[in-house]
Amino acid sequence: MTQAFDVVIVGAGMVGAALAAGLGRSGFRVALVDQGAAPFFDASQPPDIRVSALSAGSERYLTELGAWPEILTMRATPYTRLAVWDETDHPLSSVLPRKIAEAVFDARNLSASHLGHIVENRVTQQALWNCAGTQPSVTLFAGHAVTRLINGDDRAEVTLDDGTELSGELIVGADGASSGVRNLAGIGITRDQYQQQAMVISVRYQGPVQDITWQGFYPSGPRAFLPLHSAGSGESWASLVWYDSPEELARLKALDNSALMAEIQNAFPPELPPLTHIDAKASFPIARQHARKYVNNRVVLAGDAAHTINPLAGQGVNLGFADARCLQLVLREARRAGNSLASPAQLDQYEQQRRPANRRMMLTMDVFYHLFSNRTPPLHLLRNLGLGAAKAMPFARNRVAKYAMGIDDELPPVIRQLAAKLPGLKQL
Numbered sequence: 001m002t003q004a005f006d007v008v009i010v011g012a013g014m015v016g017a018a019l020a021a022g023l024g025r026s027g028f029r030v031a032l033v034d035q036g037a038a039p040f041f042d043a044s045q046p047p048d049i050r051v052s053a054l055s056a057g058s059e060r061y062l063t064e065l066g067a068w069p070e071i072l073t074m075r076a077t078p079y080t081r082l083a084v085w086d087e088t089d090h091p092l093s094s095v096l097p098r099k100i101a102e103a104v105f106d107a108r109n110l111s112a113s114h115l116g117h118i119v120e121n122r123v124t125q126q127a128l129w130n131c132a133g134t135q136p137s138v139t140l141f142a143g144h145a146v147t148r149l150i151n152g153d154d155r156a157e158v159t160l161d162d163g164t165e166l167s168g169e170l171i172v173g174a175d176g177a178s179s180g181v182r183n184l185a186g187i188g189i190t191r192d193q194y195q196q197q198a199m200v201i202s203v204r205y206q207g208p209v210q211d212i213t214w215q216g217f218y219p220s221g222p223r224a225f226l227p228l229h230s231a232g233s234g235e236s237w238a239s240l241v242w243y244d245s246p247e248e249l250a251r252l253k254a255l256d257n258s259a260l261m262a263e264i265q266n267a268f269p270p271e272l273p274p275l276t277h278i279d280a281k282a283s284f285p286i287a288r289q290h291a292r293k294y295v296n297n298r299v300v301l302a303g304d305a306a307h308t309i310n311p312l313a314g315q316g317v318n319l320g321f322a323d324a325r326c327l328q329l330v331l332r333e334a335r336r337a338g339n340s341l342a343s344p345a346q347l348d349q350y351e352q353q354r355r356p357a358n359r360r361m362m363l364t365m366d367v368f369y370h371l372f373s374n375r376t377p378p379l380h381l382l383r384n385l386g387l388g389a390a391k392a393m394p395f396a397r398n399r400v401a402k403y404a405m406g407i408d409d410e411l412p413p414v415i416r417q418l419a420a421k422l423p424g425l426k427q428l
């Protein structure tokens with residue numbers, strides 16, 4: 001027998017679980033489905049290899065959902081300083097400061113207590129599952145993949161791999177970058193694979209927990225340090241991210257831990273504290289991907305299912321949370337107005353608000369990538385940039401970094417101009 005809900009959310013990653021918690025709080029009958037088992041956190045566990053820098057905006061949203069206090073009780077590391085600087089020798093390298101000392105944004109100068117938190121994905125996901133699961137109108141279906149979808153005029157329906165059938169006024173695909181819902185709903189994507197990949201390395205270092213997160217740009221790609229909690233005995237955990245060619249990362253991954261530790265210590269800036277252990281490593285291909293539309297009849301996409309961006313400024317899930325919050329408000333308004341949850345006028349509002357914002361962040365990441373990758377910037381880029389814009393660059397640099405890190409809402413005009421001229425972006 002088919003079980004009926006208002007909204008069926010496929011994918012209980014951070015974005016799907018946040019949306020379920022938010023809709024549940026507003027009394028919507030929600031089915032939240034994930035092919036994986038429920039996340040599990042234990043304070044004695046080493047950190048999850050996947051961590052995210054959560055912006056102040058995401059923190060506010062997670063507080064609204066009731067998840068933030070639980071995240072703080074588990075593990076979250078605030079950072080009060082953030083540095084982005086340039087070690088490349090590049091015609092446009094004046095866009096960013098040259099040394100860490102010139103490049104630090106400090107929460108104190110912004111009258112804020114902190115700039116953001118580094119949180120393990122497993123911690124955020126678990127807190128959100130708990131928030132969603134305690135809402136009486138939310139039902140969790142863990143350990144079952146969606147294999148079939150009907151996107152009908154009157155109602156939509158999904159079938160799970162054990163034959164369970166769930167119907168809803170609306171199906172939300174929050175099932176990540178390779179979204180099956182997106183494919184089953186016939187929504188295409190534009191996709192560009194970057195030449196760099198990212199290797200994430202979970203390490204311990206000597207010394208107390210640092211309050212700074214930083215990223216230095218090198219000719220072969222950025223190298224970043226994200227502080228995590230104390231490991232006891234005078235050591236702390238951190239997550240390092242090393243962007244490089246797939247070949248170089250494969251070579252590094254094949255090294256034993258002590259050889260890799262020596263390579264890291266050599267290749268990273270002197271600001272990296274002395275490492276004591278490498279605990280885990282994984283590499284990720286990186287791609288820019290955008291769904292051609294976010295809505296098709298009774299199917300809506302959110303989070304990585306709708307867009308993936310270059311993770312170099314750590315904005316992916318922050319955008320996904322903004323999608324979830326927007327969709328939640330749009331659906332609440334539809335209900336208040338007595339409209340169907342799948343009303344095209346209502347769902348258009350979601351797409352009209354979120355697509356330009358997501359696109360803007362994609363463009364910013366591409367400005368970073370093109371300006372600081374080891375390739376000479378395309379000649380036409382330099383030509384189109386013009387002298388006036390080039391002169392304005394150094395003044396824009398702080399604002400670019402602040403925007404990319406979620407501190408500022410607006411990109412400086414010179415960068416908007418430049419982003420519009422980057423190759424391959426018109427179709428986004």
Ligand SMILES: Cc1cc2nc3c(=O)[nH]c(=O)nc-3n(C[C@H](O)[C@H](O)[C@H](O)COP(=O)(O)OP(=O)(O)OC[C@H]3O[C@@H](n4cnc5c(N)ncnc54)[C@H](O)[C@@H]3O)c2cc1C
Nearest residue numbers: 011013014015035052053145146176303304314316317318
């Ligand atoms: C190296 C790296 C570093 C990053 N750093 C940051 C950062 O610092 N800050 C930041 O904001 N973002 C960061 N990101 C991006 C961030 O990790 C993603 O944007 C985020 O995880 C997307 O969340 P999501 O819930 O949309 O999708 P996902 O996390 O992919 O979740 C999708 C869920 O759907 C489930 N699912 C899939 N298919 C099915 C199916 N058929 N049936 C049922 N369930 C299904 C999966 O099991 C999964 O739980 C980083 C990404 C990378 C690669």
